[in-house]
Amino acid sequence: MTDAALVFEGPAPDGPGTHVLLIGVSAYDHLMGGTDEKPDLANDMGQLASPAKSARALAEWFLTEFENADTPLQSLSLLISDPSPTPFSFPGNLSKPKVPPTATIGSVTAAIDGWLGRSAKSPDNMVVFFFAGHGVSSSDPLLFLQDFGARSFDKYATSVNLEDFLGGMRTMVPGKQLFLIDACRTTEKTSVELAGEHRGVGLVSAVDPTGTGRKLALQSVHHASTEFAVAYGTTDGVSLFTEALLRALRGGGAQPHLQWHVGTSGLEQALGAYVSRAAQKHSVIQVPERSRGQFFKISKPAKVDVPLHISLDRAEAWGHLDNMKARCATGISASLTHDPANPIEEWSCVVPLREHMVAAAFKQGAAYNHAAEVVMVAPPETVYTLTIQAGAVP
Secondary structure (H helix, E strand, C coil): CCCCCHHHHHCCCCCCCCCEEEEECCCCCCCCCCCCHHHHHCCCCCCHHHHHHHHHHHHHHHHHHHCCCCCEEEEEEEEEECCCCCCECCCCCCCCCCCCCCCHHHHEEEEEHHHHHHHCCCCCCCEEEEEEEEEEEECCCCECCCCCCCCCCCCHEEEEHHHHHHHHHCCCCCEEEEEEECCCCCCCCCHCCCCCCCECCCCCCCCCCCCCCCCCCCEEECCCCCCCCCCCCCCCCCHHHHHHHHHHHHHHHHHHHHEEEEHHHHHHHHHHHHHHHHHHHHHCCCCEEEEEECCCEEEECCCCEEEEEEEEHHHHHHHHHHEEEECCCCCEEEECCCCCCCCCCCCEEEEECEEEEEEEEECCCCCCCCCEEEECCCCCEEEEECCCCCCCCC
């Protein structure tokens, strides 16, 4: 049977590989602003801007940047619920762009079956599951699909019970399993009324591995927020979590003892740093959390780029700055020219993993000077304060 969600299949589908399933739900039929709005059901939940963009951005990353010699990419499935469905394409794709199926319970179930059918061919396989959309935390955490609330007598029939899903997946064949959950985990009215209830669909039934000779799968589950907390998106781009996730996968989560592969522990550390910093920038609070934290390699970035954040020990000196440069063996890696119209208290840039000479130059006649300092930049980020001297440059 044709898998409608499959947008890429690798050259060796029967060999060890990575199989990816990505879901982004921005459009909800029965929430506020939906095509069949049900206000009593919605509890003020409405349409979302970032999940569809986040799933597409992550799909492009996997198709163009993912690298793992032990488990190369062998399949990628994509489901998108968006008010304006558009075809999906990616650089280098020679096939005809296709509109991904929407993330209803029926299409998600079919995609899960195809995803597991492909990945069940070897215990050496790795699977990746990503969900972006509405979620709540109750006695069981639930992820809401596009048709949440479709059934009058069981409005949760079209939601995913995450704990049941994870439990079932742990008994499946693929031995390494990465789950990325970009959803709120709040205790709004919807989840409070579920206290003590067991709702939602598990998608995968657990099997008894006794006698199969297989071990239970390694799982690493990364949530966009802590339990009972909100996860934030943006109106014109990806979510805070997905932005941090992409930066981590591009090198911020690389670990030296893995020959600079991004591992699950490095991913956790990078997400913690990047999401918290992004949340502070937007004047909100969001702290990611990891559960079922087992360890394995994910991907090796082509190069390890790391955020570098530079501050001055004399804050008043920013107003007299002319420029700042970070320089490594290959030349200038980043530079800043002071703009009086946009005052800053910290310079942030992204530079390669290595030592950098960082130097601040001040305007002529300024009562400050600075001697270049060596800064070792390493994942997930480097925060450094330059020592500024009082007194004009001789």
